[in-house]
Amino acid sequence: MVITKFHKPIVSVEWLHKNKDATNLVILDASIPKVTENTNSTNDLCIPKARFFDLKNKFSDTAAPFPTTYPTQDQFESEARNLGINNNSFLVVYDDKDIYSSPRAWWLFKSFGFENVAVLDGGLPAWIEAFYPLSKKEVYQGAIGNFTAKKNQDCMCFFDDVQKIVKNRTHQVIDARSQARFMGQEPEPREGLRSGTIPNSKNIPFQNLLVNGRLKSENEIRDIFQEVLEDDKPMVFSCGSGITACVLALGAELTGYKNMSVYDGSWTEYGSLINNNDMDAVQNWSKKELVAYILFYAANSNLSETNKERNVILSKVDMNTFQMVYDEFKADNDYQCIQKIIQGMETHKYSKSDLNQLFVDIKVLFFADGEFDQVEHVVFNWLKRIINEAA
Template sequence: MSSKITLTSPIVSVEWLHEHSHANNLVILDGTINKVFDITLEQIPKARFFDIKKKFSDTSNPFPSAFPSVEQFQKEARALGINKDSVIVVYDDKGIYSSARVWWLFKAFGFQNVAVLNGGFPAWKKANYNTALMQNFDGVVGDFEAHLQPGYMQFFDDIQKASKNKTHNIIDARSAGRFNCTEPEPREGLRMGTIPNSVNLPYTDLLENGLLKSKKDLAKTFYMVANKSDNIIFSCGSGLTACVLALGAEISGYKNISVYDGSWTEWGTLTTGDMKMPSTWTKDELLAYILIYVSNADLNQSRTETQYILNRVDKNVYKRVTDQFEKDSDYQSIQNIIEAVKTHDYYRNDLADLFADIKLMAFADGEYDVMEQMVYMQLKKILKNG
């Protein structure tokens, strides 16, 4: 007869999970992000799908995987049969990625008996443990209770204050390339950049062969960016891998830790930032800048031209680029375009699409005046020879 178990660490091995898999109060959650229910997919036996995107996020929020309400989290957790005395082990199919977000969500709602499976599903399979086909949970509704804990999650206004007043160490879990603006953001239209007064610690620095490093090695890693007495906010792209840092920090003995829910996706969208480095512009920013440049050739960007540009790029991109364009002289505008085009081979591969966009925008108001034609020809010469 199986018995109940307890947790002594926020991380457990696949060996531990296999040994305790028949415990009465064990709940295994598959917290893989961007996964949909599919009966042909493999999972750890008895696992229940924790749908971050649709069930455990505020889907009315424009930003991805946004923090849910107490009522929503409690309702969906109960629907998965989670009880007040449950012991939860969560995994994902990448090793340690979105599973840490699930772990942190439970902690933010006052539940401590939760741990991340070290190495996730890849480690489980590598150990040659049995798998099962994915199935819906149709068991008894649980009695889980959610109690929001202050300070676990930080939001835009909190980060503005923390960044400006330097009250917290803001640690960014994105790759060094993204943090240093040498590689683009994977989310289309999202500008490159960093939160002011933040430092970089890629979440991958905490992992080795898909497993979390030893407590000693984790402590060394965190020692380089923060003291244990510091107030710390972890950020990333959209609030997922920041939780990997939170997991490593907790194991390393850090207490004053929190996660920026919207992370760079929110910050990069809601702030204009500094666009004075054209080499860091996204393709959408470059397109918007060129179209704005052409539409202002006659010193009068019409409403229809504006609407055309807004049909091609996000309104936040448009606002950000417009703010920068208004600061630049005509000479600076040309230099910006030349530098930005050099960064994106995309346009070199298919400049015809870009020129078509320029012409369509210029014709949007029914006119293609002499000044717009001159600017178009000038740009065509520059872009083809640049």
């Protein structure tokens, strides 16, 4: 028996069990630990005959400064052949976390011109839940394949591409990170990586596409995308390091979207390469970071902020964000401060209620020491005017 066609980019565990003996079927285990996990942890069990697709070491450019960086065409072709993958193979990719890293392997194959690949819906947990057999992981020692890679330039985009997208607003950037990370309400899991967002990006946490570890229905996923899409712009998916962005790509393809790509470096690269002291980098502030910067400006209307004013600002952001924004504010002169506030307001689309809340926050800060003096009145009216003009 041979497999001749996948009708969708996902298959069920029932389908895989039924077709497990197909002569051209290759099952790939693309499991990786999450950033917050012990990287030495491992699961010794796998779906029978699965071959380990080593995303971190074999199918990434390990010499690159950022994690899981897109490999070269030659590297990908060679490593795929080493797993016995042929041009007529049909691949089913899974991971041990429902649907997490397997879509990255799926998307990599598509980016190198190979379409005979699908993701196992629910991954290893769904296979186990169905009481299907397991086996011990073994290193593949079979025949070398004849797989041929042909790079599809439209599947991946990179830092320079995203810089142009940000400037010209030609694409809709959709971020797969959690809402808390996207909004800067919790720190990034990678040590030293600042919080923030790609300018004008929208957020669809990849988990929103899943229920009980499996993809939601096509109609449900389509509704989720339609809530954030602008017109018919092409989509660029981003996340922390290019892994879960591919979950969004999988959901988009399942529901019929075609014009899309994945930002390989995602926020790890963008947040690292954009200097937060650069005037252009203010576009990367979250709204909370912008509010903190404005409040620092207001608090220093009398040349120094009080402890009570600091506490007001700390009620809006965490300590790491407080310190980051404080350091930047202290490095800026008055002209730079005003320009950054104006640019920040232009970047974030504030509603009337958002503006009213911002003005309340500024007043609360001014009243923190028990009085609203004449200098603070002048600064408040000045801020209110430039904020309203920029919003």
